[in-house]
Amino acid sequence: MKRLLFRIGLFTALLFLVTNCASTKNKTTNVVFPKTDLDLEEEVYIPHLKSDRKNFFPETSAETRWVDSLYNKMTFNEKVGQLFMVAAYSNKDTIHTRAIEKLVCDYNIGGLIFFQGGPMRQARLTNNYQALSKVPLFIGIDAEWGLNMRIDSTFRYPFNMTLGAIKDIKLVEKVGTSMAKESKRMGVHFNFAPVLDINTNPKNPIIGYRSFGENKVSVTEHAIALMNGAQGQGIFSTGKHFPGHGDTATDSHSTLPLVNVSLEHIKKIELYPYKRMFDEGLVSVMVAHLNVPSLEPREGYPTSVSYNVVTNLLKSELGFDGLIFTDALNMKGASNFRAPGDIDLEAFMAGNDILLFAENVPLAIEKICVAYQDGLISDARLAESVKKILRYKFKAGLNNYKPTEVINLYNDLNPKSNETLQYELYENAITVVKNDGNILPIKNLNQKIAYVKLGDDSNSSFVTTLKKYTDVTEVSETNIDSLLAKLTDYETVIIGYHKSDKSWWKSPELTVPELQVIDSIASKKKVIIDCFAKPYSLSRILNFNEIPGVIVSYQNGNIAQEVSAELIFGAIDAKGLLPVSINSSLKAGDGITTQKLNRLGFATPESVGMSSEKLKQIDSYAQKAIDGKMAPGMQILVARKGKVIYQKSFGNQTYDSDVKVKNSDLYDVASLTKMVATLPNVMQVYDHNKVTLETTLGEMLPLFKVSNKQKITFKELLSHYGRMQAWIPFYKATLDSAKMPMKKYYRKMYSEGFTKRVSDSLYLRDDYQDTIMKRIIDSPLIDKKEYRYSDFTFIILKQYLEKVMGRHLDELVTNNFYKILGMNNTLYNPLKKFDKSVIAPTEIDTYFRHDTIQGYVHDMEAAMEDGIGGHAGIFSNAMDIAKMMQLYLQKGSYGGQQYFSESTFNDFNTCWFCTEGNRRGLGFDKPQISGGGPTCGCVSMTSFGHTGFTGTMAWADPETEIVYVFLSNRTYPDSNLPNKLSKENIREDIQKVIQEAIIEK
Structure with missing residues (x-):
């Protein structure tokens, strides 16, 4: 009887094959999930005859x-x-x-x-x-x-x-x-x-x-x-x-x-x-x-x-x-x-x-x-x-x-391609199952966001990556009432549920106390739950209606945590579909696609056509710099195609300390301030047609109307082509014969009329900025019209911006850019927010402030402006600087927002006086035209960036889509010593390695 039934089955299968000639090989690569199985007769599969079956091993x-x-x-x-x-x-x-x-x-x-x-x-x-076996x-x-x-x-x-x-x-x-x-x-x-x-x-x-x-x-x-x-x-x-x-x-x-x-x-x-x-x-x-x-x-x-x-x-x-x-x-x-x-x-x-x-x-x-x-x-x-x-x-x-x-x-068992594939797998697997009110991705970074951990496994990669996008505060408290009290001021709470992959066979269910924590927070705050465990873990949550955002990240490995954080902030979009049902409303096959914002993400070098082996050579150059006393420590970051592929810190904050540099530490970025603080605001003013390329300095600032600088155009000013001097050591006029600050200008404590803090116990009189501006106005021009890099340009532009916008530069850049971009580690006067221990010192000053300069701007003129200079004063880390560089690389767009038009960026990234031997764009430095210069000489002419006196560099290349950031405190302990970092071309050699690491144009 069984043989008869089997033969009938074969005949039926043959008939099916004859009448249904569509090839089984022509499948789409995307899986279709029928909502049920038993009721779908078309899913009852009839096997092929043996002779028609695929054979890998004939x-x-x-x-x-x-x-x-x-x-x-x-x-x-x-x-x-x-x-x-x-x-x-x-x-x-x-x-x-x-x-x-x-x-x-x-x-x-x-x-x-x-x-x-x-x-x-x-x-x-x-x-x-x-070797012992007779038959293998x-x-x-x-x-x-x-x-x-x-x-x-x-x-x-x-x-x-x-x-x-x-x-x-x-x-x-x-x-x-x-x-x-x-x-x-x-x-x-x-x-x-x-x-x-x-x-x-x-x-x-x-x-x-x-x-x-x-x-x-x-x-x-x-x-x-x-x-x-x-x-x-x-x-x-x-x-x-x-x-x-x-x-x-x-x-x-x-x-x-x-x-x-x-x-x-x-x-x-x-x-x-x-x-x-x-x-x-x-x-x-x-x-x-x-x-x-x-x-x-x-x-x-x-x-x-x-x-x-x-x-x-x-x-x-x-x-x-x-x-x-x-x-x-x-x-x-x-x-x-x-x-x-x-x-x-x-x-x-x-x-x-x-x-x-x-x-x-x-x-x-x-x-x-x-x-x-x-x-x-x-x-x-x-x-x-x-x-x-x-x-x-x-x-x-x-x-x-x-x-x-x-x-x-x-x-051979651990090729670099594995890690690249792992990123790709999680980018495609992580699933958003609830997104009420489009809470995902988080667009508004100008809000208070907290993170609460549940589960018994590590969460470090998740939290570290979240914090790379904006300020996210970890809140921990065993008592629910105390926890809720700590969360009072926060608008959005991310709850991460972390269970070990090593215990995959154990029940992943949330405990009763954990469920109570979720219920309590969800009743008061906007909640995003991210489950780094089996989807079944969430099945006991009763108040799903009160939770607007639910993500299933499936596993708790480092890459899963990193990619999930990227999804939360929109560096990637959600693509996954639930493989199993969570409850009656969240079924297998469900999955919501979220919006991808053009924020920086994270990946392996190979995923963006770079060689990780080649990039390892950066490490040796960094160590060479440290061993050669060119800088005590540094941060180096490389991104390509919107993905950070290399981010490392090297050395210590000083030569004589054992405080290791961390990726989150802050550096005085010196002249990068021009490009990451003053320039973006200037570009917005230009974008709003408040100035043109031919607007004169006299028209911009009435102070200059009767000066020898009144006819310098906006284009000449930003191209360092206005015949202005490089700088004036303004601070020297405030020192006595023993090179000590005069009482006429300084107080050791904050007091009325002396509120401009230049170091821990030194305050400059408030009206001295007028003296600085007068000296700039009265300064002679150089005889010949040629390229001359000058700090005056951005000191003047700060004055202009504050006049036009009616706010101080630090407020402008923070509100217009940093808060929205998530550059929460970038600011003037970092000691107002950060502990000194996370800020690399720049110098032991023996000529002006007579103090270790740590958390105060190194540039003397900027220090005399209360730490807020148009040309210097910003402290930041490599990750934050990379965000601004990526905004420029994307021609004014970042995080789903357009800060200025593409045409504005193109104007500023143009070298207007190249034929006269001036390589500069408008505010941006450009590759050398001939001879020495700021780059390795191997980047495209469309590339742009800036370098800084303290040993910093940030550069972006639209043709290769690469962002490169190098931050150090090479000025420590004495900025007057020879600049070996520059003479040895460390930053440029690293840039050359980055270019040579490209394996896919």
């Missing part, structure tokens, strides 16, 4: 000859030995190694499945065992998320459930390809993946993360992609856990799970992926230890030893002719049913080819021998499995076995 005549020749030479016991794949470890002692060697030599086992250990140890053991061994590994599932010092890919959130399944295929390359490098032939279980039971204790999701179509598409990647590299995939371990509430490692569903359900749901996978060329299947009454009526009879399941269903009805593995026979789901030896015999009699993790191989071989002698096992049955095993050994290249090379093994 049989050849050479294969047949090798298999037959080898098989015919084998003794009976050698043939039986091929059926066993034994557990091996590379982290155990010599007793274990000797036991494996004995099984290889004396019992001719067919393969090993490696578990815990290290790559070098496993490679050497593999070579040792292979199959090497398998259970590496569902890469070798790191079993082996240390290797790469961990995302869990299947995370991959299941990705629409673009070509990315999943990339994962399969990468994992396969690493397996091949380790001498592995089988990866026991992909998991085909459809996780319809949220309480499933052992599948969960290991499943691609609860939707059969999505699970299948992702599994096929992973398999195609692996088998395309010659590594065999094993679909598991047949016939389906998803709808269980117990773990087969500890008991025999019950799957109490109908036969119709199993055929429509659980078997759907297998049917599709067989057509796509799946090599092998692993049969689970399950109690499925609708498939095996004998009570408590595991599917792994059921003839009904293995032979009748898998081999006959579904027509699978690849290798069939048992699940590990030491698992309680099997070992509680039969003792070692007996369970092996039962599994082979059921139709399995390879007996995995046999606990007693000698006894099992003896049991099989007795069964053969008793006529229970035929020669044909033994030949079926053994020849199949040998065929796949030939396909694996074991007919021409070569040992695993251990040289460069660690590097």
